[in-house]
Amino acid sequence: MRIVDVNEFYSPTGGGVRTYLDRKMGIMADLGHELIVIAPGFEDGVEDRPGGGRIFWVKAPRLPFDRSYGLYWQDAPIVRLLDQLDPDVVETSSPWRPAWTVGAWQGRALKIFFAHNDNMAAYAGRWLEGVADLPTVERWLAFYTRYMGRFLRHFDAFVTNGPALAKRHERRGLHVDAAMPLGIDRGFFSPDLRDESLRVALLGQCGLPADGKLLLGVGRHHPEKRWPTVIDAVECAGERMPIGLMLLGYGVDHQKLAARVAESPHIRLFRPVYDRLRFARIMASADALIHGSDAEPFGLVALEAVASGLPLIVPNEGGAAEIAEPPFAETYAPRDARSCAAAIARLFAREPRVLRAASLAAADKVRTDQDHAVALIDYYSGLIAGKAARRAAGGA
The missing domain is CATH 3.40.50.2000 (Glycogen Phosphorylase B;)
Structure with a gap:
């Protein structure tokens, strides 16, 4: 299985998302699959990862307050890469341009919106905490939930990185198809x-x-x-x-x-x-x-x-x-x-x-990052099989 992650949070200089995805690339390769990341870079380029996987850097404007990160402004470079790579699954986690770019792409791949963060709680909820509690802030900002609902209609599944985030989105009125808890590299911690x-x-x-x-x-x-x-x-x-x-x-x-x-x-x-x-x-x-x-x-x-x-x-x-x-x-x-x-x-x-x-x-019972990867592959395999069966039966 080839998975392509159109990711706005993968930085050339490091960070938690990069650590997670670099480790995930190696695990996927060990399991016989391929994970490719498309990320905003300082320049266009391609990097092979020693343990398996590749990074396709797309030149993009940098954030003014943190130049380690960039934002996509154009669909065309991402669409060209998706057409070229022809993945079985395409993921994205950014609710901004990548959500719409991936959602509109006409390739054969399963489309997954994989939520790793919660903008409403992390920003609006914190900024307004002296004014109202989080459920009230969520009601005030229901337009953001409706915005997410519009692009989620173009995806095959909405997945979160654990039950906490799934509960928040469901409380706001969105349907979450699966909560896939992350894991850690147990080789270091004991x-x-x-x-x-x-x-x-x-x-x-x-x-x-x-x-x-x-x-x-x-x-x-x-x-x-x-x-x-x-x-x-x-x-x-x-x-x-x-x-x-x-x-x-x-x-x-x-x-x-x-x-x-x-x-x-x-x-x-x-x-x-x-x-x-x-x-x-x-x-x-x-x-x-x-x-x-x-x-x-x-x-x-x-x-x-x-x-x-x-x-x-x-x-x-x-x-x-x-x-x-x-x-x-x-x-x-x-x-x-x-x-x-x-x-x-x-x-x-x-x-x-x-x-x-x-x-x-x-x-002794802590979930590992390999457990997470295996569960994710199994879930995607089931979705792909279901989609193929519906197509064979003449459905969507």
Whole structure:
């Protein structure tokens, strides 16, 4: 099977979407399939991936606020490539021009709109949160849902990257054909990487002794991640117990966060750790992962933490909430620092051996990225067979 992904979020310089798709290309090749990405680049060009797959770069204007990313302005280059590549399946995840370009393309391929993000929750819901709750904002912005409905009519299926995003779209009135949860590369993450001496050293960097509790937060320094809520909660909980917080990340809010924690004795900001093995060791050596975002549709970081044997402290809405099960997690009301602080206290009040046993049991069951790829191929194969049967019977 040849799959072509017309993707506006695949950057020449890196990022989460690129990491996901590069890994997916290799897995698809191992399974005997081919994944090709058409992405906006600085120049036209083609790249072969060593593990399998190709990137077709289409020269496109850059975003003014982040030149790592581009936006398609013309249909013709994409249509020419789709005609040339003749895929069995064509995917896109951008609700802007690619949705209409792919939807109007006249090729034989199965057309899939694969939603990986939620613009309404991540942007409008956050901008207007002081005015109204998310369901109200969704009603106010029903025109955006209607807009999506218009281009979705041209696709064979509407797929999301997990149940959280499927529930949101269905609540807004759209029909989701399948929720296909993502997975992680289990080759990096394991409870066996836990290193007590590393944990003690990290606590020391937070100004705490070995009997302190080490919380880990991972993600961009961006308003969507809600790090101020997490920081307030850790400071509140820290009034009753010794708690350190390490935040790994960087982004537009870095200076604000740095100023916010400057007087906090037990909270430290660190740049992202790109060495995967080192990152996995740090993750396995913390005492819990704490997360602030309720807008993310899928909690990849939370899944990596579970695979590392970590308990979770996450909002009770969003992608991470779908992963958090009571035996190894505590949840809290989104954007509520006091609720988050109470969740921290509840988690660390548990019997440590029971919590550790539950976390280790959960680590063995984490979905892998290969599981995701196999399920996706099976789903697409079924859709292709159904479409062929309808054509043979004289249907659409």
